[in-house]
Amino acid sequence: xxxxNLVEYFRAQxxxxxxxxxxxxxxxxxxxxxxxDQSETxxxxxxxxxxxxxxxxxxxxxVAVSSGGELFLRFISLTSLxxxxxxxxxxxxxxxxxxxxxxxxxxRGKVGKLCHTFIKDGAKILTxxxxxxxxxxxxxxxxxxKRFTVYVTESQPDxxxxxxxxxxxxxxxxxxxxxxxxxxxxxxKVDLVIVGAEGVVESGGVINKIGTYQMAVCSKAHNKPFYxxxxxxxxxxxxxxxxxxxxxxxxxxxxxxxxxxxxxxxHPMIDYTPPSLITLLFTDLGVLTPSAVSDELIKLYL
Amino acid sequence: xxxxxxxxxxxINHSTEEDVKLQxxxxxxxxxxxxxxxxxxxxxxxxxxxKKNKKDDRxxxxxxxxxxxxxxxxxxxxxxxxPAHKAAPVPxxxxxxESPVAAEKPAKSKAEQRAERRARQDTERxxxxxxxxxxxxxxxxxxxxxxxxxxxxxxxxxxIQVDDPAALKKLAKKLERQQVPLRSDYGYKVSLFSHLHQYxxxxxxxxxxxxxxxxxxxxxxxxxxxxSQGIIAGSNARSVALLHAFKQVIQDYSxxxxxxxxxxxxxxxxxxxxxxxxxxxxxxxMGNAIKYIKKEISNIPSxxxxxxxxxxxxxxxxxxxxxxxxxxxxxxxxxAIEKISDGDVILVYGCSSLVNHILCEAFEKQRKxxxxxxxxxxxxxxxxxxxxxxxKGIRCTYVLISALSYILPEVSKVFLGAHALLANGYVMSxxxxxxxxLVAKAYNVPVLVCCxxxxxxxxxxxxxxxxNELDDPDDLIVTRNGKTHLENWQTVKxxxxxxxxxxxxxxxxxxxxxxxxxxxPCTSVPVVLRVKNVDQ
Numbered sequence: 019x020x021x022x023n024l025v026e027y028f029r030a031q032x033x034x035x036x037x038x039x040x041x042x043x044x045x046x047x048x049x050x051x052x053x054x055d056q057s058e059t060x061x062x063x064x065x066x067x068x069x070x071x072x073x074x075x076x077x078x079x080x081v082a083v084s085s086g087g088e089l090f091l092r093f094i095s096l097t098s099l100x101x102x103x104x105x106x107x108x109x110x111x112x113x114x115x116x117x118x119x120x121x122x123x124x125x126r127g128k129v130g131k132l133c134h135t136f137i138k139d140g141a142k143i144l145t146x147x148x149x150x151x152x153x154x155x156x157x158x159x160x161x162x163x164k165r166f167t168v169y170v171t172e173s174q175p176d177x178x179x180x181x182x183x184x185x186x187x188x189x190x191x192x193x194x195x196x197x198x199x200x201x202x203x204x205x206x207k208v209d210l211v212i213v214g215a216e217g218v219v220e221s222g223g224v225i226n227k228i229g230t231y232q233m234a235v236c237s238k239a240h241n242k243p244f245y246x247x248x249x250x251x252x253x254x255x256x257x258x259x260x261x262x263x264x265x266x267x268x269x270x271x272x273x274x275x276x277x278x279x280x281x282x283x284x285h286p287m288i289d290y291t292p293p294s295l296i297t298l299l300f301t302d303l304g305v306l307t308p309s310a311v312s313d314e315l316i317k318l319y320l
Numbered sequence: 321x322x323x324x325x326x327x328x329x330x331x332i333n334h335s336t337e338e339d340v341k342l343q344x345x346x347x348x349x350x351x352x353x354x355x356x357x358x359x360x361x362x363x364x365x366x367x368x369x370x371k372k373n374k375k376d377d378r379x380x381x382x383x384x385x386x387x388x389x390x391x392x393x394x395x396x397x398x399x400x401x402x403p404a405h406k407a408a409p410v411p412x413x414x415x416x417x418e419s420p421v422a423a424e425k426p427a428k429s430k431a432e433q434r435a436e437r438r439a440r441q442d443t444e445r446x447x448x449x450x451x452x453x454x455x456x457x458x459x460x461x462x463x464x465x466x467x468x469x470x471x472x473x474x475x476x477x478x479x480i481q482v483d484d485p486a487a488l489k490k491l492a493k494k495l496e497r498q499q500v501p502l503r504s505d506y507g508y509k510v511s512l513f514s515h516l517h518q519y520x521x522x523x524x525x526x527x528x529x530x531x532x533x534x535x536x537x538x539x540x541x542x543x544x545x546x547x548s549q550g551i552i553a554g555s556n557a558r559s560v561a562l563l564h565a566f567k568q569v570i571q572d573y574s575x576x577x578x579x580x581x582x583x584x585x586x587x588x589x590x591x592x593x594x595x596x597x598x599x600x601x602x603x604x605x606m607g608n609a610i611k612y613i614k615k616e617i618s619n620i621p622s623x624x625x626x627x628x629x630x631x632x633x634x635x636x637x638x639x640x641x642x643x644x645x646x647x648x649x650x651x652x653x654x655x656a657i658e659k660i661s662d663g664d665v666i667l668v669y670g671c672s673s674l675v676n677h678i679l680c681e682a683f684e685k686q687r688k689x690x691x692x693x694x695x696x697x698x699x700x701x702x703x704x705x706x707x708x709x710x711x712k713g714i715r716c717t718y719v720l721i722s723a724l725s726y727i728l729p730e731v732s733k734v735f736l737g738a739h740a741l742l743a744n745g746y747v748m749s750x751x752x753x754x755x756x757x758l759v760a761k762a763y764n765v766p767v768l769v770c771c772x773x774x775x776x777x778x779x780x781x782x783x784x785x786x787x788n789e790l791d792d793p794d795d796l797i798v799t800r801n802g803k804t805h806l807e808n809w810q811t812v813k814x815x816x817x818x819x820x821x822x823x824x825x826x827x828x829x830x831x832x833x834x835x836x837x838x839x840x841p842c843t844s845v846p847v848v849l850r851v852k853n854v855d856q
Contacts, residue, residue, distance in 0.1 A: 221832070221841050257839040259659065259733070259766035259831055293841075309843040316840070316847055 021073045024051050028074060037150060041086030041251055042122060044074050048090055049115045052108070060107060067091055079272040081217030081225050081288070085254035086122075089318070093118045125249040125302035126154050133212070133247050133300040134158035141166040142208045144201075144237075147173035147227040148182040149214025151247045155300075160191055168193045169204055173227055175285065201233050205240045215248035217268070218301075220257045220315055222293035222308025224248070225264065228286060234295035243297040250301050253315050258290045372437070479601050480787050483514045495598070498591035499535045501528035503598045507793050510816040517601070518790040524548045525598050539568040540592045544599035553701075555739050555775065556645055556673050559605045562596070563637050566613060570633050574626070581629050582620045589614070601789050604740035604748070604777040612640060644774040648836035649674055652770055653681040655834050656735075659768065664689040664732045667760075669721075670750045671701035671708075672737025674770050679735075680712050690715040692727055696752045698795040698819065721752055728763045738771040743849060744780045745827035745842040747771075751820045754784075757829035766831040769842070773835050776849055784823040793817035 024047055031043035051070050057063045071087035094111040101107050133155045137143065143166055145152050156168065168186055172195055173179040179195055186193040196204055211233060217225040224230070224246050237244045258264045267275060269286040278284055293308030300306075303314055481487040482505065495502050506520035526545045529536065543565045546552040552561050566589070573588065575581045593610060596602065602610075616636045620629045656678045660666070666689055668675050679691060691714055695702025702718065709716050719727050734756060740748045747753070747769050760767050781787060796817045797806045809815050827842035837848060 220839060255838075257832060259768075263659075263661075309841060312841050312844040313847045316837075316844065316851065 021070070024070055024073060025077050027051075028077060039082065039126070039150065039249070040078055040080055041082035041249075042119070044071075044078070044083045045086050045090050045115075045119055045122065045251075047074065048087060049112070049119060052094075052115060053112060055108075058104065060104070063108070063111075064091070064095065075267070076272055076276075079267055079270065079275065081254055081256075081268050082252050084268075085217055086251045088255075089251050089253075090115065090118055092318075122249060122251050125251070126151055128302040129247050129249060129300050130154040130158040132305060133245070134162060134164075136210070136245065136300075137164055137166055138209070139164050139166070141210065142169070143167070144169045144171075144204065144208040144211045144233070145182070146171050146179075146211075146213045146230055146233055148178040148185075149247070151214045151249065152212055153182070153185055155212065155247055156186065156191060157189060160189055166191070169196050169208060170194070171196055171198050171201060171229060171233075173229060174198060178227070198229050198232075201229075202236050205236045205242065208242060210243045210245060211237045212245045212247060215246050215252055216288060217252050217254045217256070218246070218248050218299065218311060219254060219290070220312055222296065222299070222311040223258070224291050224296065224299075225254075225256075225258075225268065225288050226291065228289045231261070231289040231291045231295075234291045238295050244295060245298050245300060246291075246296055247300045250303050250314070250318075253311065253318060255315065261290055264288070264290050372433075477787075479517060479597065480515050482517050495594060498594050500591050500595045500598060501525050507810060508813075508816045509790070510818045512785060513788065513790055513818065513820075516788060516790050518793065519548070520794065521549060521792045522794075525595070536592060536595050537565075537569050537572065539565045540595060544596050547596065548599040554671070554673055555603050555605045556772075558603055559609050559774075560641060560645060562606050563609055563613075563641055567634055567637050570630055570637075573630070580622055581624075581626060582618050582622065585617050586614055589617075604779070605775045608774050608777065609640070613637065644772060648772040648774070649677050651836040652772065652834050653678045655839055656768070656770060657682045657685055657687065659733070659832075659834075660687050660689055662688040665692065665730055666690070667692045667694060667727070667731045667734045667756070667765075668705060669694045669702070669734075669736060669753060669756050670696070670699075671705040672770070674772070675735050675737045676705055676708050678770060679709060679714060683712055683714050690717070692717045692719065692731060694719055694721050694724060694727075694752075694756065696721040697798075698791075699750075701750070721755065724756060724759050725763075728759055728765060731760070731763075731765050734760045734765055734767045736767065736769050738769050738775060739822060740779075741769075741771050741776045741833065741845050742781050742824070743776075743778050743846050744782070745830075745845050746781055747825040747827075747830055747833075747842070748781070748822055749825065751784075751823045754823045754825040754829070757825045761829045767829060768832045768834060769830050770834045773837060773848060773852065776845055776852075778849065781824055782826075784820070788823075789821040791819040791821050793819050795819050 027050055028043055028047040031038065031046055032040065035043075048067065048070060052063075052067065055063060055066055057066055068091070071084075071091065074087060075084050094114045096114075101110070129151055137155075137159045141164075143156070145168060147170075156166075159166065168191055170179045170182050170186070170193060183193045183195045213224075213226055213230055213233070215224040215226050219225060226246075234244050256265070266281060269288055270278075270281065270284055271287060274284055275281075293311075296308050298305055298307060299311060301314075306314065476487075478487055478491050492502055503517075503519055503525045504523070505518050506523065507518060509516075509518050524545055525548065526541055529541060543552075543561055546561065547558065552558055569589070569592070570585070573581075573585060575584060589610075593602070613633075613636075616633060620632065624632070652674060660682045664687075666679070668679070668691060682689065691709055693702045693706045693709070693716055695706075695718065697720075706716055706718050717727075736747075736749060736753055736756065738747050738749045742748060747757075749769075757767050779787070793809075793816075796819055797804060797809070806817070809817055830842045833840050833842055833845070835848065837851075840848065
């Protein structure tokens with residue numbers, strides 16, 4: 019399977035199932051790539067896989083694709099691949115790949131189950147942009163017969179917030195769209211803030227759609243709890259010290275990175291929220307404080 | 321005093337005979353010969369006799385006993401004895417003679433004395449098993465103590481219990497047993513830090529050792545002198561020097577007959593370690609290195625030949641230095657260079673070998689940055705760092721720590737070295753580091769601490785008072801314009817000079833810790849310790 023086929027497969031996955039996380043689609047494509055790979059040695063196989071991951075990162079520059087790909091690679095090569103026969107090794111790797119895929123497909127459900135208990139009856143929730151995990155959490159809470167209202171920010175430049183409002187409307191949850199600039203104004207009315215994440219970094223901070231950092235600072239000033247919901251395959255081995263320290267390849271969309279010369283003229287699509295502003299993180303590994311994220315990462319990666 | 325004159329004479333006669341024997345033993349010690357087992361036993365018996373005599377003849381002038389006790393405690397005292405040391409035996413003796421009321425009756429019959437002695441020994445044994453160091457004062461070391469052995473209490477290390485006379489007495493006894501000279505404290509200590517040692521550089525412990533020293537290996541004596549004079553300073557340098565000295569010791573070691581290398585060598589190392597901690601308190605990195613060596617030595621199988629065992633130990637030490645220090649610094653540089661971007665203005669404090677290495681590597685990899693070196697008195701270590709960086713060709717600025725808030729708005733990152741990382745995430749480093757971290761936090765400048773994992777220790781500390789090091793107070797004396805104002809500081813009774821060496825930085829001020837395992841937040845130190853313990 020060559021690179022173009024891989025990208026086609028990836029795009030097809032996203033088209034067929036718009037609800038799937040981009041990282042899950044990427045991992046499915048990587049698994050398919052692994053199955054069809056023709057290399058003769060384990061080393062060659064690993065090299066091809068790494069190249070494939072890079073190719074996918076070029077297509078979709080979100081942090082989750084990068085972290086998901088790396089975790090996938092680690093997970094399948096974690097076993098002892100000591101069979102003399104290459105095809106046997108490959109079968110073991112494919113098996114583990116399927117296992118990994120199954121696990122992460124269930125993670126969104128797990129997160130939803132964990133988090134919805136934190137939403138009390140009559141709560142007013144603020145969220146940012148469009149996150150499928152947050153949607154799942156609110157879905158679970160609504161199914162639990164809780165009454166709550168949701169405020170969603172518009173989240174320019176792609177107006178993702180309006181899509182979120184539509185989806186929530188279909189679930190019969192009362193929702194209101196607010197301007198990005200109105201976050202400070204609305205903060206005194208809300209009880210809690212829940213956002214998703216594109217990536218969770220080593221310090222326990224999160225990388226998410228631009229505007230999240232502002233919301234976090236505001237909620238800290240008003241002493242409102244700021245919750246982040248994310249699956250565990252989004253944990254990534256980055257450690258940004260400030261906004262500038264986030265690598266450029268995550269900040270901008272993939273096609274902009276390729277075409278534009280001077281990135282200073284472009285607006286970044288994501289920002290970094292430091293761990294001091296986050297109250298709790300809900301993941302499929304459990305409910306974590308930001309300092310526990312490093313603990314989990316050490317366990318995952320070391 | 322008149323009626324006790326007779327008794328006084330008796331006691332003096334009594335003691336002179338034993339005194340003679342003692343003097344012989346003391347002389348032997350002075351000559352640096354190792355005491356044979358019989359001599360050691362005799363010494364022990366004499367001391368017990370002394371104690372018994374003191375209790376039986378109650379009321380002999382304390383001064384006499386004091387002198388004898390003093391001579392027993394520190395065999396080779398130089399003439400220039402500081403008053404502080406004399407003071408120590410006085411409270412010890414005061415406590416000894418204050419001993420329980422039962423012993424106050426004069427002229428007891430022999431049988432009663434024997435019974436009493438037996439009872440005393442029993443209770444002493446019982447109290448020894450449930451011994452608690454810090455809380456013990458006069459009565460508890462004596463028989464009437466109610467031993468609280470119910471819960472095992474952690475012992476406080478000796479070097480932070482200097483104001484506790486019982487602990488001092490214990491240390492003196494231990495050092496005497498190991499034939500290591502006891503170093504005396506110097507000058508008036510500020511009361512908040514009176515629980516720490518304060519030594520003078522003009523009075524090194526090596527003066528009290530005769531040449532050739534047969535008890536302590538000469539390379540250890542040399543190392544001790546280098547530590548106490550400040551010739552070798554810096555956590556990595558001290559650990560490496562220690563390991564090299566131990567390599568020499570192992571090379572020259574030969575197993576005595578009927579002894580096993582794995583046990584005897586460890587016992588041989590204990591007096592050396594006591595001596596080194598008298599010269600300068602051990603650092604956390606040195607402590608970990610010593611633990612590692614002791615473990616390796618005791619893991620040598622008994623059927624291993626001596627040559628083979630020695631070779632194996634040398635290899636272990638070499639690989640420890642290589643892995644934990646040299647390769648670790650390579651790994652840390654690799655991670656740290658990712659954090660240095662072009663156009664950065666980096667602030668460093670003092671002279672950390674690791675931080676200097678990182679900056680030199682980054683410069684070689686063509687990163688464009690400039691460095692601001694912050695320095696402080698009295699050590700002025702920043703000058704050494706400045707020298708090394710300028711030699712490489714890095715653009716540097718030099719300021720004193722008082723100009724910190726002036727220079728910080730220009731700074732983009734702060735790189736700090738560490739002496740040790742404590743289990744609760746606090747960073748122990750050169751005094752002034754926590755100040756830099758605090759001001760950097762106020763200006764929102766990221767603070768990065770670079771530390772190898774062998775410096776992580778299980779201790780917990782939240783302030784800089786509990787466990788620290790006091791350097792020579794005379795270092796603070798400076799001559800400006802021909803005038804030395806603090807020259808006679810000892811004559812002013814209410815004046816104390818404080819020369820602290822370390823301070824402790826809370827984890828809220830530190831943004832990132834770079835270790836050879838990767839980049840971790842300050843709160844993850846116990847996780848790394850846990851992972852390391854599992855590995856071992």
